[in-house]
Amino acid sequence: MNRPSSTTALVLAGRxxxxxxxxxxxxxxxxxxxxxxxxxxxxxxxxxxxxxLAAVSESVLPSPVEVARxxxxxxxTLAPSAxxxxxxxxxxxxVAIVVxxxxxxxxxxxxxxxxxxxxxxxxxQLVPVPAIxxxxxxxxxxxxxxxxxxxxxxxxxxxxxxxxxxLRSTEPELLDLLATLGAGRTQQLRLARAPSALPYLFSGLxxxxxxxxxxxxxxxxxxxxxxxxxxxxxxxxxETATAAEFATIVVLACIGIALFAAVGxxxxxxxxxxxxxxxxxxxxx
Amino acid sequence: xxxxxARGLAKTYAAAGGNDPLQALSDVSLELGxxxxxxxxxxxxxxxxxxxxxxxxxxxxSAGVVFLDGEQPEVLLGRVGYMPQDDLLMAWxxxxxxxTVGLELAGVSRADARVQARAELARFGLEGFERHxxxxxxxxxxxxxxxxxxxxAGRNVLLLDxxxxxxxxxxxxxxxEWLLEVWEAxxxxxxxxxxxxxxxxxxxxxxxxxxxxPGRVRATVDVPLRRPxxxxxxxxxxxxxxxxxxRAPLREARAGLV
Ligand SMILES: Nc1ncnc2c1ncn2[C@@H]1O[C@H](COP(=O)(O)OP(=O)(O)OP(=O)(O)O)[C@@H](O)[C@H]1O
Ligand SMILES: [Mg+2]
Numbered sequence: 001m002n003r004p005s006s007t008t009a010l011v012l013a014g015r016x017x018x019x020x021x022x023x024x025x026x027x028x029x030x031x032x033x034x035x036x037x038x039x040x041x042x043x044x045x046x047x048x049x050x051x052x053l054a055a056v057s058e059s060v061l062p063s064p065v066e067v068a069r070x071x072x073x074x075x076x077t078l079a080p081s082a083x084x085x086x087x088x089x090x091x092x093x094x095v096a097i098v099v100x101x102x103x104x105x106x107x108x109x110x111x112x113x114x115x116x117x118x119x120x121x122x123x124x125q126l127v128p129v130p131a132i133x134x135x136x137x138x139x140x141x142x143x144x145x146x147x148x149x150x151x152x153x154x155x156x157x158x159x160x161x162x163x164x165x166x167l168r169s170t171e172p173e174l175l176d177l178l179a180t181l182g183a184g185r186t187q188q189l190r191l192a193r194a195p196s197a198l199p200y201l202f203s204g205l206x207x208x209x210x211x212x213x214x215x216x217x218x219x220x221x222x223x224x225x226x227x228x229x230x231x232x233x234x235x236x237x238x239e240t241a242t243a244a245e246f247a248t249i250v251v252l253a254c255i256g257i258a259l260f261a262a263v264g265x266x267x268x269x270x271x272x273x274x275x276x277x278x279x280x281x282x283x284x285x
Numbered sequence: 286x287x288x289x290x291a292r293g294l295a296k297t298y299a300a301a302g303g304n305d306p307l308q309a310l311s312d313v314s315l316e317l318g319x320x321x322x323x324x325x326x327x328x329x330x331x332x333x334x335x336x337x338x339x340x341x342x343x344x345x346x347s348a349g350v351v352f353l354d355g356e357q358p359e360v361l362l363g364r365v366g367y368m369p370q371d372d373l374l375m376a377w378x379x380x381x382x383x384x385t386v387g388l389e390l391a392g393v394s395r396a397d398a399r400v401q402a403r404a405e406l407a408r409f410g411l412e413g414f415e416r417h418x419x420x421x422x423x424x425x426x427x428x429x430x431x432x433x434x435x436x437x438a439g440r441n442v443l444l445l446d447x448x449x450x451x452x453x454x455x456x457x458x459x460x461x462e463w464l465l466e467v468w469e470a471x472x473x474x475x476x477x478x479x480x481x482x483x484x485x486x487x488x489x490x491x492x493x494x495x496x497x498x499p500g501r502v503r504a505t506v507d508v509p510l511r512r513p514x515x516x517x518x519x520x521x522x523x524x525x526x527x528x529x530x531x532r533a534p535l536r537e538a539r540a541g542l543v
Binding site for chain 2: 171173174176177178179180181182183187191192195196198271272273274
């Protein structure tokens with residue numbers, strides 16, 4: 001498998017190594033989730049203490065308790081806004097998946113197409129999305145479609161690039177073997193290249209999930225007239241309703257976490273073979 | 286009429302990425318009668334895998350011809366069974382689905398393919414492991430699964446590239462006796478590449494010894510030992526004499542005295 005090497009390049013391209021999936025069991029879950037939860041509680045406690053002791057004004061930095069209160073008091077506004085943003089994200093993310101995978105299949109359909117298109121695909125990411133976002137609004141108006149397009153634009157790339165890497169990762173010897181068994185190109189794709197690309201695809205999906213939330217907020221800022229959480233942040237910011245603004249951010253973060261977790265769950269379900277422990281040492285592998 | 290015959294095969298890999306063109310094989314001729322077990326030994330890099338890939342139809346020879354059952358096939362690819370050096374089991378398919386892939390590609394329905402595969406599982410020591418992912422198999426099992434995949438594809442001529450190469454010495458000894466049993470039961474024509482002289486003599490009706498690069502057949506050693514053969518045979522004087530007959534040209538080839 002060709003593995004990306006430099007960490008900076010990794011981050012830039014949103015590429016992650018396909019990771020091995022651990023099996024779920026209670027002790028491991030506890031060991032994995034207990035330390036970060038305790039850490040979060042400590043940070044929240046320190047924050048609360050600081051705000052109270054230093055008597056910081058709520059409009060500058062609300063305490064965690066005030067944020068929680070805002071979360072409950074404003075639920076009538078937050079819930080429908082969350083729904084709006086969530087639908088934008090889900091549709092935009094869905095479009096990104098379809099476009100990213102289709103593009104990957106097209107690009108890797110022949111080595112000539114790949115050599116011609118791949119560098120441009122990478123270069124396309126150097127165009128700052130904010131610049132395009134404003135244009136998208138000009139072209140597609142203030143409705144949901146402009147948000148969907150911006151979200152898809154920022155999140156298709158890691159999906160496409162990872163899938164291309166994955167489609168390339170199949171051992172050529174395996175493709176040869178399949179050819180001796182009578183497999184043509186289509187069957188090689190179905191039997192070998194597509195399945196070996198799946199772990200890579202999921203790495204891309206995880207990065208894209210994060211980007212799609214950022215994209216949604218951004219699209220709402222530029223596109224405005226949305227009732228989504230991004231617009232809500234601007235409104236609360238104008239009103240210096242800082243606690244409510246924090247509450248909105250919390251809801252956004254929850255959407256991001258949920259999406260990320262959903263991808264992990266889908267990976268677990270789709271790739272049962274990927275988390276099997278290795279058998280005892282075979283001499284060569 | 287020979288099941289498989291190669292005449293004057295040569296292969297020169299074109300220059301690539303600053304490398305000079307590389308002549309891997311020059312003028313290799315060999316033949317396998319139907320049901321024969323023939324081995325090919327030679328120094329590392331002498332072109333054994335290249336030869337097998339040519340015979341499998343994966344690589345076009347620079348010169349020479351390949352005959353199957355006395356005829357020169359229009360398309361060689363897909364006509365003979367081929368087992369590459371690595372087992373290449375697909376991690377995303379269970380053992381059962383890995384071994385049936387050849388049948389599936391031949392248009393056999395999944396249900397029928399599974400019936401055929403299940404009938405062979407015990408003989409290949411894979412019973413009870415059909416639902417395992419390849420990662421969870423031992424090295425020997427992976428190798429047997431790769432062999433079963435090759436056998437099930439139903440070709441009469443099988444090209445095996447170091448099928449036991451990745452295994453530890455003990456497993457190897459077990460596996461070669463087992464391989465003989467399997468071969469004696471259905472008498473496929475087998476051409477096997479190995480680095481192990483004892484293994485070559487033990488298994489084969491004939492051993493071809495190749496020279497160093499560019500590879501050509503340097504010696505042909507017939508092995509008229511009685512079958513069925515068992516492990517004890519390897520200490521018999523006539524066995525050791527045959528081993529010597531293979532080792533001598535091989536040693537010279539290794540030393541570069543082509
Ligand atoms: N696709 C290729 N392109 C260029 N050179 C190649 C290619 N495949 C093999 N070679 C070269 O041809 C020579 C013979 O290789 P081959 O793999 O056939 O040797 P081998 O006898 O099987 O070696 P080993 O015993 O180590 O498996 C080597 O020098 C190798 O570098
Ligand atoms: Mg080889």
